[in-house]
Amino acid sequence: MRSDNVKKGLNRTSHRSLLRACGLDDDDMKxxxxxxxxxxxxxxxxxxxxxxxxxxxxxxxxxxxxxxxxxxxxxxxxxxxxxxxxxxxxxxxxxxxxxxxxxxxxxxxxxxxxxxxxxxxxxxxxxxxxxxxxxxxxxxxxxxxxxGKLNGEVIDFINVTEAVGAVQSGKMSEEELYELECAACxxxxxxxxxxxxxxxxxxxxxxxxxxxxxxxxxxxxxxxxxxxxxxxxxxxxxxxxxxxxxxxxxxxxxxxxxxxxxxxxxxxxxxxxxxxxxxxxxxxxxxxxxxxxxxxxxxxxxxxxxxxxxxxxxxxxxxxxxxxxxxxxxxxxxxxxxxxxxxxxxxxEDVCDVNYDVIHTIEEPVRDEGGIAVLYGNVAPNGCVIKQGAVNEDMLVHSGPCKVFNSEEEAVVAIENDEIIDGDVVVIRYEGPKGGPGMREMLNPTAAIMGRELFHVALITDGRFSGGSRGPCVGHISPEAAAGGPIGAIKDGDIVSINVPERTINLEVDDAEIQERLKDVKPVERNLKGWLRQYQQLATSADKGAVLK
Structure with a gap:
């Protein structure tokens, strides 16, 4: 046994002594x-x-x-x-x-x-x-x-996150939100x-x-x-x-x-x-x-x-x-x-009792393509991802003017101040594995957008999303802004076009202009210490799984 390395033989006598302190006896050692x-x-x-x-x-x-x-x-x-x-x-x-x-x-x-x-x-x-x-x-x-259950409706944690935006925009009362908060989980x-x-x-x-x-x-x-x-x-x-x-x-x-x-x-x-x-x-x-x-x-x-x-x-x-x-x-x-x-x-072999109203057959699926799509283009040369199964059909293709933010907090403030309107493309950058660091989830901005019923707003980021996010949310843009990625060159008012069926995401700016802009980009610096500083130094990009190297 592998455990013999700590419990068998003369040279492991002291090891066994410590194991006996944990309550083991002679039989247990076998x-x-x-x-x-x-x-x-x-x-x-x-x-x-x-x-x-x-x-x-x-x-x-x-x-x-x-x-x-x-x-x-x-x-x-x-x-x-x-x-x-x-x-x-x-x-x-x-x-x-x-x-x-x-x-x-x-x-x-x-x-x-x-x-x-x-x-x-x-x-x-x-x-x-x-x-x-x-x-x-x-x-x-x-x-x-x-x-959870509330007023005959089945609810969950995401109902609560989106309801916050509904309250802020006057579509729900704080009393209703409190009832939701207490029942959802x-x-x-x-x-x-x-x-x-x-x-x-x-x-x-x-x-x-x-x-x-x-x-x-x-x-x-x-x-x-x-x-x-x-x-x-x-x-x-x-x-x-x-x-x-x-x-x-x-x-x-x-x-x-x-x-x-x-x-x-x-x-x-x-x-x-x-x-x-x-x-x-x-x-x-x-x-x-x-x-x-x-x-x-x-x-x-x-x-x-x-x-x-x-x-x-x-x-x-x-x-x-x-x-x-x-x-x-x-x-x-x-x-x-x-x-x-x-x-x-x-x-x-023995699996036969399947409810096809919940688990559809491949002959009659919910949609013909899988729930995740990978997009490429001059915004994301190394790729980015979107949960296309959670995007309404009318937003699988979208083109709109950008509103650019260098952190999640900045974007949330703009959303809460009603600075985002239907048609916009919200850009949140410097939230990738290195830029964040830690690649934060953007659930709060996406929930705030959905809670305000801004169903024709897209959000793109070098950060990532909660599994509970829905809508045209494009994440993991690689390379990230902190690594010199083109997302760092986007300016307010630029047009970004997203085409999920064609798997493309592009900034409607000439490639030479993008490269020229990147020369002037100054990455956001963060005063880091401890584990996050180590992580930032070792983390790879999102398209590599953000593993440490």
Whole structure:
């Protein structure tokens, strides 16, 4: 066993002495050591229930003859970190999480890992660590929260963010907003729509790193408890058969994940996280170009919030991710290995109870193309992304005058002062991985625009978007302004044209003029210290997954 490095032989006597202080005896020294990476915290709704769920996992590990060692890693709630300096730490936390899990697993030589994430950066961070370590591992994502209810309507967190803009523009009273605030998030779990956390859970299951049904098993459900119990039991099968992440995280598995992502209309943050996970695996090549190639081939078959009206509970009741994959089976690589110790094809053999009103067939999709599109042009030579599944048909092609801001805060003030009108293109720059630093999510500006019912305003940024953003929002513009990207040359009044069907985004200014303007651009400087300063020095661009180099 790998753990023999810390518990076997004369030279490990002192190690055993310390392990005995943790409560182990002679028999325990003969058992596999199972590391349990728990991201429990009191301040994040998606993680608060993991304190209880981990006890189920530890009990099952003991029952099956292993020794569970729980350790904690961090979790940032993007909703709470939104629209202030704290959001700069959200994306960088992914790297801390990956490094924490790697450090604990290497220092203590665990034989296998059970990973328990829920929210946006924690899921990819733990998957990055699993790929890097390449020891048997299984993921138990924490599960969605139930949607809220108010006056007979089903609601969620995004209703609240957009309602703030409605109040500011006089379309809703503060009393109505308060009722919404109190009802939208009724308990533990990741926010109830197909935002980033739930998208990543769905893709973890599709990759084969969590058990079928795990992604949509809700945080407070008996189903989630049973999935956790079965996952803890299954880690011993992975150990016995020596099935490691490298056996599961293949090129074909990543393509499957992108196929499901496009079919669901998932968060654009996946174009950061999937390449970042793939970056940890040898002989795998995943870029945003792969997303774009597949987006022309894969239909959008699930209309889930924010792009539609359904919530994750509807997907769970309709058949979950196994139901989605069953409908996409003819388009997927079905010979991929999974943590069930069986292939995708074998996992799908008994899947038959699918609600086609929620999970459409590929013959009768919601839309013919996948939910994410990658655009190129003189604004974004290295590409940018848009969640086309959450854009109204009449805004898939748009051209308008720019209103340019060098930070999220500046843009929000202009929106709140009614300086943005229908037809405008809002430009927010110096919010990329280096320029931010940390590539903040622009949920507040997009929600403010939608709350004011400015449905014909586009927003482009070298920052990124919450999985809950909707509308013509173009993010991840690469190169970013801080790296000398052309977005830094845009001036107020310039015309930017966006054509999603043709996959283009262009500034209607001569290329020579753009280059001349860039000579005079002075990047925004920030007084940084600590972790953010280190991150800024190491972060790559969004089209590379914003990984550290």
């Amino acid at each position: 058992k596999p050591f199972i590391g349990i990476a728990n991201s429990y915290t009191d301040v994040v709704p998606g993680h608060m229930h993991l304190k209880d769920l981990v006890e189920v996992v530890k009990e099952e590990v003991l029952k099956n003859g292993g020794i569970p060692f729980e350790f904690d890693t961090m979790a940032v709630c993007d909703g709470i970190a939104m629209n202030h300096e704290g959001m700069r730490y959200s994306l960088p936390s992914r790297e801390i999480i990956a490094n924490t899990v790697e450090s604990m697993a290497m220092a203590h030589q665990f034989d296998a890992l059970i990973l328990m994430p829920t929210c946006d950066k924690v899921v990819p961070g733990m998957l990055m660590a699993a790929a890097r370590l390449n020891i048997p591992a299984i993921v138990i994502t924490g599960g969605p929260m139930m949607p 009724p308990g533990p779990g990741s926010c109830a729509g197909l935002f980033t956390a739930n998208t990543m859970a769905c893709l973890t299951e599709t990759l084969g790193m969590s058990l079928p049904g795990c992604a949509t098993a809700h945080a407070v459900s008996d189903h989630k408890v049973e999935v956790a119990r079965q996952s803890a039991k299954q880690i011993f099968k992975l150990l016995e058969d020596d099935i490691k992440p490298s056996d599961i995280l293949t090129q074909e598995a990543f393509e499957n994940a992108i196929i499901v992502d496009l079919a669901l209309g998932g968060s654009t943050n996946t174009t950061l996280h999937i390449p970042a996970i793939a970056n940890e695996v040898d002989d795998v090549d995943v870029t945003i170009d792969l997303f774009d190639k597949l987006s022309h081939q894969i239909p959008y078959i699930c209309s889930i919030r924010p792009g539609g009206h359904n919530h994750m509970i509807d997907v769970e009741n309709a058949g979950g991710i196994p139901g989605v994959m069953k409908n996409l089976e003819s388009l997927m690589h079905t010979d991929c290995m999974t943590v069930t110790a069986e292939t995708v094809k074998e996992n799908l």
